[in-house]
Amino acid sequence: MMRVLDLSAPAPLFTGRPIAPASARLAPSPPGDPLIGHQRMARDPLTSFLKLREAHGDVVRLQFGTLTAHLVSDPSLVQAVLQDRARIYGKQTRGMKQLRLALGEGLLTSEGDFWLRQRRIAQPAFHRKRIDALTPAMIEAGERARATFVPGRVFDLHEAMMRLTLDVVATTLLGSGIAEREARVVGAAVDFITAESNRRLRNPFQLPLSVPTPQNRTFLRHRANLDAIVFRMIEQRRRSGVMGDDLLSLLLHATDPETGEHMSDAQLRDEVMTIFLAGHETTANALSWAFVQLSRHPAVAQRLKQELDTVLAGRSPTLEDLPALVYTRQVLDEVMRLYPPAWTIARSPTEDDELGGYFIPRGSLVFVSPWVVQRHPALFPNPEGFDPERFAPGTKLAHRFAYFPFGGGPRLCIGRTFALVEATLLLATLAQHHRFDLVPGFPVVPESAVTLRPAGGLSMIAIPYD
Numbered sequence: 001m002m003r004v005l006d007l008s009a010p011a012p013l014f015t016g017r018p019i020a021p022a023s024a025r026l027a028p029s030p031p032g033d034p035l036i037g038h039q040r041m042a043r044d045p046l047t048s049f050l051k052l053r054e055a056h057g058d059v060v061r062l063q064f065g066t067l068t069a070h071l072v073s074d075p076s077l078v079q080a081v082l083q084d085r086a087r088i089y090g091k092q093t094r095g096m097k098q099l100r101l102a103l104g105e106g107l108l109t110s111e112g113d114f115w116l117r118q119r120r121i122a123q124p125a126f127h128r129k130r131i132d133a134l135t136p137a138m139i140e141a142g143e144r145a146r147a148t149f150v151p152g153r154v155f156d157l158h159e160a161m162m163r164l165t166l167d168v169v170a171t172t173l174l175g176s177g178i179a180e181r182e183a184r185v186v187g188a189a190v191d192f193i194t195a196e197s198n199r200r201l202r203n204p205f206q207l208p209l210s211v212p213t214p215q216n217r218t219f220l221r222h223r224a225n226l227d228a229i230v231f232r233m234i235e236q237r238r239r240s241g242v243m244g245d246d247l248l249s250l251l252l253h254a255t256d257p258e259t260g261e262h263m264s265d266a267q268l269r270d271e272v273m274t275i276f277l278a279g280h281e282t283t284a285n286a287l288s289w290a291f292v293q294l295s296r297h298p299a300v301a302q303r304l305k306q307e308l309d310t311v312l313a314g315r316s317p318t319l320e321d322l323p324a325l326v327y328t329r330q331v332l333d334e335v336m337r338l339y340p341p342a343w344t345i346a347r348s349p350t351e352d353d354e355l356g357g358y359f360i361p362r363g364s365l366v367f368v369s370p371w372v373v374q375r376h377p378a379l380f381p382n383p384e385g386f387d388p389e390r391f392a393p394g395t396k397l398a399h400r401f402a403y404f405p406f407g408g409g410p411r412l413c414i415g416r417t418f419a420l421v422e423a424t425l426l427l428a429t430l431a432q433h434h435r436f437d438l439v440p441g442f443p444v445v446p447e448s449a450v451t452l453r454p455a456g457g458l459s460m461i462a463i464p465y466d
């Protein structure tokens with residue numbers, strides 16, 4: 001039976017004390033295989049998660065072999081996990097373990113005092129003023145991408161968006177261009193590492209990377225290719241001796257307050273790799289899904305075009321145009337509601353806890369999924385409908401955590417403002433002169449890789465407006 005969310009009810013009470021299992025209520029759970037539990041659901045988690053919430057309510061218990069997990073979809077409980085009780089909801093999860101194989105201990109994957117120190121060092125690079133100064137480079141990258149569109153020719157729009165956002169993150173945050181050949185190497189590495197991380201997640205019985213299986217050897221080769229590019233960027237910047245105010249400069253010049261030492265090369269590598277990877281695929285996905293939705297909803301596309309014509313009248317956007325690109329931003333907000341690039345966020349409590357009256361054991365997994373919560377009918381009427389009006393100025397969300405494409409609490413995405421400014425300006429740059437049509441019959445299938453991407457890319461055709 002589906003539990004109806006009562007949004008007027010006060011947030012669930014948390015005592016802050018571990019609950020003894022004997023007195024604890026277990027959350028509802030669908031029938032599972034006696035041996036592997038609900039492991040099969042991991043094959044198609046996007047569909048399974050939506051069905052689970054619909055059938056069993058806002059806290060659902062799952063069993064993956066010996067591992068207990070809960071899917072939590074009440075926004076006040078999402079807030080508890082990500083914000084109010086973030087102290088006990090840590091990142092020692094299977095997914096993070098996989099990510100660490102590629103990213104090491106960077107901002108996304110590290111925890112505790114070490115994470116806090118690194119976050120404080122990186123934060124100034126993401127201040128609004130600093131981002132504003134990067135907008136000309138973002139727009140130039142958009143114009144370079146636009147120049148590659150050949151009218152009427154089929155191309156992979158998702159690949160083009162990945163190339164574009166990689167270009168942006170490399171030139172703006174890391175102060176280094178990225179050659180075509182390097183971009184191809186990154187693309188191949190991201191594809192393989194993502195697919196491999198997923199495979200490992202869905203089948204937890206995996207040999208460590210040190211065992212030279214063909215799969216492991218390929219993983220290590222791709223990782224070494226990424227390392228070579230990241231170290232090239234670091235070396236180039238070191239040799240130039242220029243102290244810019246981009247992120248790479250901040251990282252290079254930061255010193256430990258206690259020892260006065262600079263970051264080690266290994267640490268620098270992990271931070272740069274994190275920004276490099278976390279900073280481009282997510283935004284590329286948001287733009288890709290935006291063009292899918294615009295191709296499916298001509299009335300929205302037309303309204304967007306009207307705004308772009310009125311505000312820009314054929315010229316490229318600038319930073320000053322951002323406040324007037326209201327509908328452009330609404331389109332992006334609504335796209336990220338239905339297709340949140342970070343489709344689920346996982347945590348593991350370091351203490352026993354209780355969520356919504358149900359027992360959450362220490363060491364288990366807790367999923368809070370923007371994909372599920374942002375399609376919750378109690379929070380968004382007609383949840384499957386694409387309607388940018390939901391985000392019109394003056395409208396209010398049913399709950400702060402009804403919409404959280406960038407996460408929340410202390411681990412809120414550090415690149416949120418950067419990504420929103422970038423995506424708005426790029427959408428304006430690209431949608432102003434072209435319409436993008438999906439090739440008829442091309443199947444658009446969301447894939448829950450590490451991020452939510454269109455499986456097999458997007459075959460589209462660029463049609464210039466006259």
Ligand code: HEM
Pocket residue numbers: 107108109119169173274275278279280282283286340341342345346404405406407408410411412413414415416418419
């Ligand atoms: C549409 C684009 C983006 C989306 C949807 C997105 C989403 C997210 C989410 C949900 C988290 C929280 C993960 C968690 O709590 O476990 C996160 C963290 C993070 N994101 Fe983003 N992100 C985007 C763009 C970016 C960009 C452009 C950058 C960098 C330039 C970036 C860098 C990071 C980093 C470093 C973290 C870890 C922050 C920390 O824990 O201190 N992201 N992102």
